[in-house]
Every structure is written in structure tokens, then in C-alpha cells.
Amino acid sequence: MVPKSFRQAVWDEPLIFELSSNAKKTFEIDEEFKDYAADAMRKLPVEALRKEAPAIPNISEPEVVRHYTRLSQMAYGVDQGPVPLGSCTMKYNPKIDEELATLPYITDLHPYQDEDTVQGILEIIYLMQKWLAEITGTYICSLQPPAGAAGELTGALIIRKYLKEKGLSDKDEMIVPESAHGTNPASAVMAGFKVVKVPADSEGNTDLESLKSVVGERTAGIMLTNPSTLGLFESRILEISDLIHGVGGLLYYDGANLNGILGIARPGDMGFDITHLNLHKTFAAPHGGGGPGAGATCVKKELADYLPVPIVDYDGRKYRLRYNLPKTIGRMTWFYGNIVPMVKSFIYLMMLGPSLREVAEISVLNTNYLMRKLTSLKGVSLVYGEGRWRKHEVVISFDRLHKDTGVSAEDVAKALLDRGFHAPTIYFPLIVPEAHMIELTETETRENIDAIANAYEEIVRQAYEDPAKVKDTPRNTSIGRLDALVGNHPKTVTPSYKYMSRLRTG
Amino acid sequence: MPHHWIPNSSPEVKNEMLKALGIKDVMELFNDIPDELILKRNLDVGFGRLTEYEAKRKFLEIAGRSKVFTDPPPFIGGGVCAHYVPSVIKAILSRSEFYSAYTPYQPEIAQGLLQAFFEYQSLMAELYGVDIVNASMYNGSTAAAEAVRMALRVKRGRSKVLIAASAHPEVKEVIRTWLLGTSASIFEVPYNEGDGEVDLERLKELMSNDVAALYIENPNFFGVVETHLKSAIEIAHDNGSLAIVNANPISLGIFEAPGKLGADIVVGDAQPLGLGMNYGGPSAGIFGIMDRKELVRQLPGRLIGATKTVKGDEIGYMMILQTREQHIRRERATSNITTNSGLEAIAAAAYVSLLGSEGLRRLGEAILGRTYYTLERLPSIAGISPLFTSATYFREIPIATPAAGDEIVKSLLKEGIHIGPPLGMFFNRYRNSCLICVTELHTKKDIDRLISSLQEVVNGA
Structure with missing residues (x-):
């Protein structure tokens, strides 16, 4: 049987501003004190009062709930899978809390x-x-x-x-x-x-x-x-x-x-x-x-x-x-x-x-167990402290892989996303070239650690066989790889809804 | 001992993993820690290991020693007030795809989160009448401190900051603390005794060519609406200084947006926008600027922007202009902030989406109306009057009382009514004064009860 691959939800969800249509009934507010408000406002100088309503859409409650629920389905947290971001300690958040x-x-x-x-x-x-x-x-x-x-x-x-x-x-x-x-x-x-x-x-x-x-x-x-x-x-x-x-x-x-x-x-x-x-x-x-x-x-x-x-x-x-x-x-x-x-x-x-010390013991065990699996991969190295046990996290370098195949640490990260895992912290610390900084906490299962190691192995193999395929990731997330140059360029930078035309015309 | 939050702590799994590493004892993994540093005992934390049901019972026993005021809701002001938190907000925040996520460093797998933040930024920019709002600060007080720090960078060479004396006393203290590492000095601008608004004449006098910025709140700590805010901003601008306005977002359905009045930097605390009082935190700090190069360059905090895919066929969202931030710029960053208030920002965005511009206007009127109903009823109590007799108030009203403010608070508490804070907490000259706060949660009956109980307390005093 062919294993099913990860697919993130893809909703073509418009911006909340674009949801505003005909007159809708928004959240109900009482009007018992309306006359008092009107009196007070009459006495205020005009410059203190709002002249133009903010362009905030008026939509109904079910639409709001559906909008945010759809957005949530295009996000990824610890409750869905491992988030091995280094120095971030993304452990399970107990529901009782x-x-x-x-x-x-x-x-x-x-x-x-x-x-x-x-x-x-x-x-x-x-x-x-x-x-x-x-x-x-x-x-x-x-x-x-x-x-x-x-x-x-x-x-x-x-x-x-x-x-x-x-x-x-x-x-x-x-x-x-x-x-x-x-x-x-x-x-x-x-x-x-x-x-x-x-x-x-x-x-x-x-x-x-x-x-x-x-x-x-x-x-x-x-x-x-x-x-x-x-x-x-x-x-x-x-x-x-x-x-x-x-x-x-x-x-x-x-x-x-x-x-x-x-x-x-x-x-x-x-x-x-x-x-x-x-x-x-x-x-x-x-x-x-x-x-x-x-x-x-x-x-x-x-x-x-x-x-x-x-x-x-x-x-x-x-x-x-x-x-x-x-x-x-x-x-x-x-x-x-x-x-x-x-x-x-x-x-x-x-x-x-x-029992707090169990937390440290198992998080460190998990890290070293994964390190052992990853350092045997072609193109991967440890730059610092070869032969030493790690504690909460391990930093591996894809410098060799990058030189051999052109596949970068970022490409590997995106290929991990395609396999249903969040990527680790990349390009940090700065002293390690092509770095993946990986932190698996104590709340991860061995099965998942094995699965992450297998994913890395598969990606590295693919990098040597067909690097273009790794560079053409992610494909299974809600959207394909984003362009940071367009996002940051003075002509196309779009920090708010009102600037969207910069992208649509550009 | 194995624990159900720690799957690999079960002995079989643990032993297999140790075996894979070629070691027998997990402590071998810590053999690079000098023995004298290894703790030879268990930490003395908690009440022994507890099951979930034991922990829940113990927690309820402790937490239950606090009293929640619901009938009537508290009439306490001072920056945070009791507002309604719609069930929709709680439902959205309980989506663990949101709350259990990290900062969206991998945008392709976090589009929903990023879109929600982008919408938050855009919605707040609309509400405050500015061009750009960042993805949030911790709360209104730290947003204010960061705004002052930013103004000092933008106006490099100027080392004075003017702060309205009517600003929240704790916010003033936060600003002072966050400036400890700089050579900047702070001067307070007094307010008028009659209407509680900033003294424009004194403001003019205090202006000089080394003033980097004016910081002013609207409504101010006393609940007073700064009806001449525009003039205050103009005085700052005439002096080449920046104007920072901290506005209450719940007032902006009816009051003019600070950006439209000329503010260069706006800040605010998002608690009234559907967040709990949370004993003071968390909340979200709103931080916005006008789209000018010198401001954008110095903006602290994360910023989400829209962009295109590399293939150019779709629009998506990612963190932008990160070269301002600590993880790239390190000691030259605009701030050390990284974790912000993402989830509370989503709550605030969902809240203003739920109310719409129409609901925000009605809500502003509902609160203003209650404020004026309360003001109308106050003169019926002999010995109690608003602190500033000719002020315009919104939500909060400072009352002068015939006895010490804290005693009035205590006496009312016996009736199950909680007002506060007593102003003696912050101002010696206002020992016989106290704040009250009315919001959409308070019915006419609640306010009438407050008035009659105040009457009784004053009569008894």
C-alpha cells in the first residue's frame, strides 16, 4: 500500500475586508443609553468626534466563525505534529492547563x-x-x-x-x-x-x-x-x-x-x-x-x-x-x-x-537519539563538538550537501514541510553554515523521531539524485514557496490591506 | 518515574533508545556536567507528584480564594475595565492550530496564522487612522515605552521626552524603567484643574529644540477625553517633535482616530477588544505608525506583509522587514522583542470583525451613554462630585469623596460592590478620590445600585 502523503488544507479564504457584502447584522449592542450618548456628543468639539467610520467590514457571526476556523486549518501547531524549532522548546501544552x-x-x-x-x-x-x-x-x-x-x-x-x-x-x-x-x-x-x-x-x-x-x-x-x-x-x-x-x-x-x-x-x-x-x-x-x-x-x-x-x-x-x-x-x-x-x-x-528531571532526561535522550540517526547521513556534519552528547538541541550543517547538490538548508526545511513536519530553526546559530537547529522535546514519541529521521534521509537521498525536486518544495502546504524579495522590496512591500494594489498590479 | 506527558519515559522505550546510543544509563548523557554541579536530590517544587484530578482539586482550592465580581460587575478602572468577551472569541482562541503554533518562521505552513495577523494589522490601522500597525507588542504599557524609545531614535540628538501628567501612573513608570539604559530625561506636562485636559499653554512653554516627542493618552488616566488633542499634536509638530498618542481602542468607534489628528506613532492596549481582564495580563499592545521612511526604519516588533509566491501565481503572507529585528540585526536591532501577543491580537481582530464599524460605534455610544448617565446621577450624592467639574469623560470617572478613597472602596465592598482604584495609590493630593468605571456590562440597575450604595456609605462616613 502506498502511504498517503501530507496535505494541508487549502481554502481560498478572502481577506476579512473582502467578506463585507450587503447590509449584515453585526454583534448586538443595546441602545438603552443612546440619548445620553447623543447629548454628550453634541457638547463635544467636532474635531474630537470620528468623522469617517473605519473601513471595518460589517459581517455576521457565522461568517466570522467560519473565516477564522478556515484560517486555523491553514496553521500548524504542536497539536498536529512535531515542531522541532531549536531553542523554542515546543512541547505539548497540557489541556488541563x-x-x-x-x-x-x-x-x-x-x-x-x-x-x-x-x-x-x-x-x-x-x-x-x-x-x-x-x-x-x-x-x-x-x-x-x-x-x-x-x-x-x-x-x-x-x-x-x-x-x-x-x-x-x-x-x-x-x-x-x-x-x-x-x-x-x-x-x-x-x-x-x-x-x-x-x-x-x-x-x-x-x-x-x-x-x-x-x-x-x-x-x-x-x-x-x-x-x-x-x-x-x-x-x-x-x-x-x-x-x-x-x-x-x-x-x-x-x-x-x-x-x-x-x-x-x-x-x-x-x-x-x-x-x-x-x-x-x-x-x-x-x-x-x-x-x-x-x-x-x-x-x-x-x-x-x-x-x-x-x-x-x-x-x-x-x-x-x-x-x-x-x-x-x-x-x-x-x-x-x-x-x-x-x-x-x-x-x-x-x-x-x-518528576521534573524526567523532562530533561527524556528531551536529551530524544535529541541524541535523533542526532545519531542524522549524522550518518551523507552531506550532513556537526561542525562543533564532534563526539559530544547534546542536551536539549542539536545543530547539524548541510554545508557539504549544499556544495555537492545545490540543495540548501532552506530547501531541506521546505521539503520537511511537505512530509507533514514543521521545520527546525534554520540558519542559526550564525556560526554554523547551512544550519538546522533541531530541538525535540520530551513530549515527542520515538515513532515520530524515527519518522523525522526517515524524512531527512529521504530528502538527502533525493537531493543527490534529483536536486530540482527538493528545490521545488513545498507543494503540500496551503501555498507554494513565497518570495521574500517581493515581500521586502520598497515598491511591493505590503504591510497592510490598503497597499494590496502594489502586488496586484506589480 | 514515567509520565503520560512524556511518552518515551516508559522503561521499555527508554531502554531501547539507550541501547541504540550504546549506553546503559540516561545520566551518561550528562557526563560533561561537572559532578559538583549535578543536583543530588529532587527539586522541592509543587505538592508531590499529582494526578490530573488531584491537581484540579488543589488548583480550585487555591484559585477559589479569589473573588470574582459578577453581580454587579466590578466598577474598577485604571486602564483595564470589565468588558464583555463574546463566546465567539473564546471559541476561536481555543483552536489549537492557533494557540499551539510557534511564530510563523515557515510561512508556507502557517498561512492561516499569517493572514490572521495581517488582518489584525490592517484592522487596527483602520481603527487608529494610521498606515502601518505591527503584529503587536506585549501590552499598552510596553507599547508606550517602545514608542518613546523609537521616537528618541528617530529624533537622534534630542534627549527630552514630554509626558502628559495625566497619563496612567504605571505606564509612566514603565516608560521611565525602559529608558534607564539611555541618557533621555522625562518632563511632565500638567493638566488643567478644571477640565482635566492637557494644559496647552504649559505644553508650549515646555517645548524646546531638544524635545524628541510628546506622549499623551486619550482618554487619559482620569477618563478625561482630550478634546483639544489636535492642538497638542500641532504644538509638538511645530517644535519638530513627534506626537505619540495612546488611545483606548474601544473609544475609536466614536472619537476621532489619533492618526487622523496627526499623531506620528499611535499605541493602545487591546484588552477592551474582547480580551479578559486576566488580572492585568496578557493583553496585546497596539503599535502603529504613519508610512514615512524614518518611522518604518525604526519600527520595533514583527511585521507581516503580503507577497507573491516564487512562481508569481498566488498571493500569500510572511514576516517582512526582519532586518530591523534582533535575530538578524542583534545589537543594532530596533528592539529586543521577539515573542509578542499573537493570540491576543487574533482575538482583537476577531472582536472588531464581529462588531464591525457599526458595532464599534454603537458600543462607543453605549459606554459614553452609561458614563453620562452615571455623571447625571452623581450630584444626587452629597459630598461626591467628579474630580474635574468641566471635563468630558469616557468610561472612567474620578470622584472626589468625603473620606479617604481606600476607605470608601472597603465600605462599598461590604455591599458586594467594587470600585477603584483609590487615587491615593498614585497621587498624594488625591487621597480622597477614587476611580469608577462603567462599561456595556453595567445595566441601569447596576449603576443605580452603585449610586444608592455610595449614598449610604457617604452618609455613614
Whole structure:
């Protein structure tokens, strides 16, 4: 029997603007206070009132539902298949989290309700402040950062303020490895630091000699992720820690890759002073097609007073919002952070409890099992750290394949889509040519890992036999390969519906 | 111990996989971690391992210690208010093709998601009267902070920012925090004591050639409609400064779009557009600009655009102008943002699609009407009056109270009615004041009950 191949839904679904037809009945709103409104509007200066209605279509409820349902069928998430994007930790989102975190106890609470009426949610925040500190080997966490990058900025600003209080404002250099996530240098600059780059050695570790040559009086700190974006554990982390602390700098831990060491090793024990976490990665809150996420910034005791306010305190009787942290950097957002995803992570932690280390063990087992299968393929190599075990992710290079056949990492990615798998992160980290950065989480089955490996094998074979066929992908997705040049060209760039004529005439 | 979320944790599978790797114990995979760093105990997290039904019970026990106000819905303002979340929105957001997806880095398999974002951008651009809206920021407060940062980049060399003193106090604090890494300084523009609107004379005086931007909210934190917003924007422009307007999207069915009034950058918080109050988050931050090169180049955040297929025969959607972003531009990026509020943006788009321009107008009127009904009833209470006597209000009203605002809040709570926040939380001079907020959720009976309960509380005070 010939196996059926993957076919994504293809709806010729018009833009919502094109759905507007004859007079339709939109969502009903009462008119009980119409006269009061009319009175008020009469008294307003004309310039304050809307003169032209926005061009938002008036369509009926069933049409809206059908439109978005069709669109959803042309999307692809973890519930449909593996999403092995590296450094993204796309694990299964437990349904119990979805059910409980969207109850009125969470979604219908106003942020300015009296503290006595929100003891439940404050207790959840308080427990998360503690649990995440235990997981990271720190003292306390702030749940205020709305996402990972905001957590990084929080950390970088804490370093800035801490150094200022110590009279060390001339420490203005932040060290960032070349393989770091782009958010690290971007956050460091937002916090007012200069970025100093260090390369990796052939083992994939931070090059210690290079590091020593840039560490000095002006070093404010270092931003590291461990395991690195190559999926390799930085074995000499304690030396790095001594080196940075030796010049009065601080160590910042990017928590995006924590999944690979969860419950096995802790950033705080490695010497990191500040750690950020992505709750939507490591702790199973869904990514929402791009967000909302939820972040946390965790610190050692001597930095606790610098956290954004408020934090939640407990006096043995009541939970309270505490605003009077003497050295606080201020506020990263209004209110208290992204509560709904945070609650999802709370439920996740509540169910796994002491079994969290199983998460790291199996995600790492899955990664290495796949690596073993992929590195035997023709045209594929590992550039860094040959012979070393990976942690949460592995980066493979198609450089050889590309030179041999002209088939690029992007072509391979598109060919994966055709086989019903989401592609991994491609062309990252930048230090690996023709890279696929693959992260399989603990929630993937062995059957699926075998299937992904088989898909890679088939694509590589095809690349050597009939490269044009691989380059002519994807064909089974809702649409064929898109043209980034047209999308970005000043003459055809179309960031909104009203510019569509640029494409239709061009 | 195996867990049902972790398929390969079952011993048979695990052992076969270990065997394939030629090892006996999974811990061999961690042999490059120095032994002194290996945690020799289980993490002390949670309440022991729980089954789903145990976890659910425990969760309900904890979460149930909060009180949800439904009858009447809370009259609390301060940026977030209780609005109706249509069932349609909940249904759309529960599509796991949307919520369990990642950022659409592979556009061909994410067309539905991308089209939804593209529509969000286009719908918000219409609502705010601007050319380009990005694919969202975290919320209105961080959108405001990013807008100020952007203005400082666009007006390089200018280092002052003017912020309307009537802006949300927590948003002001967020802006201040996000500017810690810069040398910019912030100055506040006072408001009129009578109508609560920005003091245009003082604004003129505060303008100088090193002011990069004016940031102003409409309606402002006090619920006051800035009826002379256009003049404020013109004052900024006359000085060569940018005008950033943070407008409440639910007001834009009836009030003029900030883009049409000349704003260069618009921001807003999408919570009123069918999102829950969520104890303050998540929401989505609306961020829009006019189509000018110097603005587009400095735009933070993701942007979705339409394009053609390589074959040229179809139109599709993908992320565009990514060279502004951190994953490409790194330390020279316009922002560090990556994860945004995609799902909430889809909710906001679905919400305005459900209401249409017609529904948005009616809803604006429904809220304005309730605001004015409440204002009409307030004078019946001796000792209570709106803080600004000649202001135009929308949705939120600050009331001056005969006792401390927080005491009035506590007393009303005993009647099952929740108003707030007490303004003493943010302003010493307004210790005897409190915000109230009325939305489409409040019936005439609810408002009448609020008024009579306020009366009783004031009489008792």
C-alpha cells in the first residue's frame, strides 16, 4: 500500500475586508443609553468626534466563525505534529492547563481588586516566585516580565542599577558569545551596555582564551545560555564564573535552553547571579502563534531588592503586593505580568512536581537519539563538538550537501514541510553554515523521531539524485514557496490591506 | 518515574533508545556536567507528584480564594475595565492550530496564522487612522515605552521626552524603567484643574529644540477625553517633535482616530477588544505608525506583509522587514522583542470583525451613554462630585469623596460592590478620590445600585 502523503488544507479564504457584502447584522449592542450618548456628543468639539467610520467590514457571526476556523486549518501547531524549532522548546501544552487557567477565577479578576479578594491568584504568584527560584538555584523570581526578552532586559537593567549603586558605572561592557540568541545583544544595548563578542572553540564551548583577553575593568557581566545554542553544556562554567566575578562583573543566564538540564543542574549553582525563564517554553504554556508568553527573572539574594515592583509577600496569614523594594529598577510592565500563561505553568509544575528531571532526561535522550540517526547521513556534519552528547538541541550543517547538490538548508526545511513536519530553526546559530537547529522535546514519541529521521534521509537521498525536486518544495502546504524579495522590496512591500494594489498590479 | 506527558519515559522505550546510543544509563548523557554541579536530590517544587484530578482539586482550592465580581460587575478602572468577551472569541482562541503554533518562521505552513495577523494589522490601522500597525507588542504599557524609545531614535540628538501628567501612573513608570539604559530625561506636562485636559499653554512653554516627542493618552488616566488633542499634536509638530498618542481602542468607534489628528506613532492596549481582564495580563499592545521612511526604519516588533509566491501565481503572507529585528540585526536591532501577543491580537481582530464599524460605534455610544448617565446621577450624592467639574469623560470617572478613597472602596465592598482604584495609590493630593468605571456590562440597575450604595456609605462616613 502506498502511504498517503501530507496535505494541508487549502481554502481560498478572502481577506476579512473582502467578506463585507450587503447590509449584515453585526454583534448586538443595546441602545438603552443612546440619548445620553447623543447629548454628550453634541457638547463635544467636532474635531474630537470620528468623522469617517473605519473601513471595518460589517459581517455576521457565522461568517466570522467560519473565516477564522478556515484560517486555523491553514496553521500548524504542536497539536498536529512535531515542531522541532531549536531553542523554542515546543512541547505539548497540557489541556488541563488550558481548562483551568481560563476559568473566571483567573480571567475575570481585575488587577486593582482589593488584596483580600485576590488571595488565590496572589498565592499562585507567590508559589511561582519560590518554585522557579528552587528550579534555578536562586533566591526569588519576579513574574513581571511579559516574555523572555523582557526578562533579559529586566536582568540587564538590574546589572546596570547594581553597578551604579556600587559606584561602578564605568563598567559598561557586556560580553556575549557569538552563538548567543539575538535577544541577548539587543537587550544589553537597550540597557545601555556596549556588546563585546567572544567566539566558540572547536568543542563548541566559549573560547576561554578569547574570553580572558576581553575580560577587564570595564566588564559589567556576561550573558550566557548553558547548554549553548549548539546544545552543548559549557563544562568550564565555574572557571568562567570565577573570571567574571573576579573583576566585579555579574553572570546572566539566558533560560531559553533550560529544558535540557531541568532538575539536573541549576544556573545558580553554576555561579549565575541572574536567570531569566520562558514559561511558554520550559513550562509548557502555549506559544500562541507568537505570543503571549510569560517570563520570569530570578536573582540571588543580594540582588532581590533590585527586582521590579510589586512582588508578592506572605506574612503567614495573608498575601500582599509589596511595592517598597528600596533599590527596584521600577516596572517592566503595568500590573503584574502575563498571568494566564503563568497559571498554566503553575499547573504544569503542580502535576510534575519532583518528576521534573524526567523532562530533561527524556528531551536529551530524544535529541541524541535523533542526532545519531542524522549524522550518518551523507552531506550532513556537526561542525562543533564532534563526539559530544547534546542536551536539549542539536545543530547539524548541510554545508557539504549544499556544495555537492545545490540543495540548501532552506530547501531541506521546505521539503520537511511537505512530509507533514514543521521545520527546525534554520540558519542559526550564525556560526554554523547551512544550519538546522533541531530541538525535540520530551513530549515527542520515538515513532515520530524515527519518522523525522526517515524524512531527512529521504530528502538527502533525493537531493543527490534529483536536486530540482527538493528545490521545488513545498507543494503540500496551503501555498507554494513565497518570495521574500517581493515581500521586502520598497515598491511591493505590503504591510497592510490598503497597499494590496502594489502586488496586484506589480 | 514515567509520565503520560512524556511518552518515551516508559522503561521499555527508554531502554531501547539507550541501547541504540550504546549506553546503559540516561545520566551518561550528562557526563560533561561537572559532578559538583549535578543536583543530588529532587527539586522541592509543587505538592508531590499529582494526578490530573488531584491537581484540579488543589488548583480550585487555591484559585477559589479569589473573588470574582459578577453581580454587579466590578466598577474598577485604571486602564483595564470589565468588558464583555463574546463566546465567539473564546471559541476561536481555543483552536489549537492557533494557540499551539510557534511564530510563523515557515510561512508556507502557517498561512492561516499569517493572514490572521495581517488582518489584525490592517484592522487596527483602520481603527487608529494610521498606515502601518505591527503584529503587536506585549501590552499598552510596553507599547508606550517602545514608542518613546523609537521616537528618541528617530529624533537622534534630542534627549527630552514630554509626558502628559495625566497619563496612567504605571505606564509612566514603565516608560521611565525602559529608558534607564539611555541618557533621555522625562518632563511632565500638567493638566488643567478644571477640565482635566492637557494644559496647552504649559505644553508650549515646555517645548524646546531638544524635545524628541510628546506622549499623551486619550482618554487619559482620569477618563478625561482630550478634546483639544489636535492642538497638542500641532504644538509638538511645530517644535519638530513627534506626537505619540495612546488611545483606548474601544473609544475609536466614536472619537476621532489619533492618526487622523496627526499623531506620528499611535499605541493602545487591546484588552477592551474582547480580551479578559486576566488580572492585568496578557493583553496585546497596539503599535502603529504613519508610512514615512524614518518611522518604518525604526519600527520595533514583527511585521507581516503580503507577497507573491516564487512562481508569481498566488498571493500569500510572511514576516517582512526582519532586518530591523534582533535575530538578524542583534545589537543594532530596533528592539529586543521577539515573542509578542499573537493570540491576543487574533482575538482583537476577531472582536472588531464581529462588531464591525457599526458595532464599534454603537458600543462607543453605549459606554459614553452609561458614563453620562452615571455623571447625571452623581450630584444626587452629597459630598461626591467628579474630580474635574468641566471635563468630558469616557468610561472612567474620578470622584472626589468625603473620606479617604481606600476607605470608601472597603465600605462599598461590604455591599458586594467594587470600585477603584483609590487615587491615593498614585497621587498624594488625591487621597480622597477614587476611580469608577462603567462599561456595556453595567445595566441601569447596576449603576443605580452603585449610586444608592455610595449614598449610604457617604452618609455613614
